Amino acid sequence: MKYFSLLICAVSFLTGCNNVTYTTNIDDDVLSEHVSSHIKKRGLEQFYSVQDALDRGASPLGGIKGESCDVSDDTRTSSISYNRLKSQAIESLKNDVLYLGGNAFTLEQCQSVSRYNCDLAVICTGQAYNY
Numbered sequence: 001m002k003y004f005s006l007l008i009c010a011v012s013f014l015t016g017c018n019n020v021t022y023t024t025n026i027d028d029d030v031l032s033e034h035v036s037s038h039i040k041k042r043g044l045e046q047f048y049s050v051q052d053a054l055d056r057g058a059s060p061l062g063g064i065k066g067e068s069c070d071v072s073d074d075t076r077t078s079s080i081s082y083n084r085l086k087s088q089a090i091e092s093l094k095n096d097v098l099y100l101g102g103n104a105f106t107l108e109q110c111q112s113v114s115r116y117n118c119d120l121a122v123i124c125t126g127q128a129y130n131y
Helices: 002-016 030-044 050-055 084-100
Strands: 043-046 059-071 104-113 120-131
Touching: 002 104, 043 050, 050 059, 050 120, 059 084, 084 104, 084 120
Parallel strands: 043 104
Antiparallel strands: 059 120, 104 120
């Protein structure tokens, strides 16, 4: 009898959700731009050094910078590690590469910096290239 009532509940739940639709305020253009940007960032070539880029025939486009900041609220302490902030800063740096029309970059340095509104901040710098 216990299993029968569970079965009835499960069937009722599943049939009740049969015509559920989900809506979002993200239109197709925004979604396709986000997906496209993500794919482009994954396809960027990273050179080991400026000399490596030049030796392989890349054309420099300019300096790039990415920054990430962890701000904790009053109810918790900072929980984001330096490595995670560094990864976020590198992702931001890759946005600069795409903005300049590049498809490659060098990562010169990443360092912790003080920001008045951040518990921890990381800035990464590099060069964008067309390769």
